[in-house]
Amino acid sequence: MGARNLEEILAAAGNTVKMLRNSQLGAYVYPVVASEFSNWRSEQWAWQHSAVLFDQTHHMVNLYLRGKDTIKLLSDTAVNSMQGFTPNKAKQYVPTTPYGHVIGDGIIFYLAPEEFVYVGRAPASNWLRFHATTGGYDIKVELDDRSPMRPMGKPVTRSVWRFQIQGPKAWPIIEKLNGGPLE
Incomplete structure (x- = not known):
């Protein structure tokens, strides 16, 4: 065996x-x-x-977060501070569990007031999506998943x-x- x-x-x-x-x-x-x-x-x-x-382009998730509670969601789930974070800036996003276990990391781009995109691996994206949809936040979430590992001959397009x-x-x-x- x-x-x-x-x-x-x-x-x-x-x-x-x-x-x-x-x-x-x-x-x-x-x-x-x-x-x-x-x-x-x-x-x-x-x-x-x-x-x-x-x-x-292909190996990372793009997770768009739009809404008035996005900074609160990021602050509630990350170890790093979102204080002073303004549009046209980017910063590393490191989410953790309530016990301090690291979920992953990626980059948060502050696109415009109340509009962000997380770029990175799926674990942190999944963590953000879960909390955005279950935590009572006023946020719209849009996932642009990474390109398929095996496109099976189909064209690969990204947004x-x-x-x-x-x-x-x-x-x-x-x-x-x-x-x-x-x-």
């Missing part, structure tokens, strides 16, 4: 590090986005010395496409593309 739980798997392996390093599962590749565009060495070099462009440029030359590249300074 095979192992019934994680504890038994780790006990049977004897050496957890060796087991993980020799896993036959292979790399996790999100099927909608190419795992690399040139090769990983060049991309790592660019990240450190130049700039890279990430496609952040929002998100890209991130990162690296020491990212800002000069953005200003060049803009035709001048942004600030």
Whole structure:
């Protein structure tokens, strides 16, 4: 009989590090986005010395929260303060249980008065949706779920496409593309 739980798997392996390093599962590749565009060495070099462009469109949930109680919901469920949070800003959102156990994290974008979007993994999104709908908050919730892992040949569309440029030359590249300074 095979192992019934994680504890038994780790006990049977004897050496957890060796087991993980020799896993036959292979790399996790999100099927909608190419795992690399040139090769990983060049991309790592660019990240450190130049700039890279990430496609952040497919692997995260977009959860739109609209209503007068949204700041209260965020304050009630997060460890970090929402005091001084204003439109056109973003901040990390770290929800916890009432006992302090971390649910996950993501980014909250303050789009406009009473309008926010959470971008991140499903656990924190699910936590927000649950409390928004059961906690007596005056909030409308709209979920734009992440792209399917297996689209089965169907086209993948999103309501929002998100890209991130990162690296020491990212800002000069953005200003060049803009035709001048942004600030």
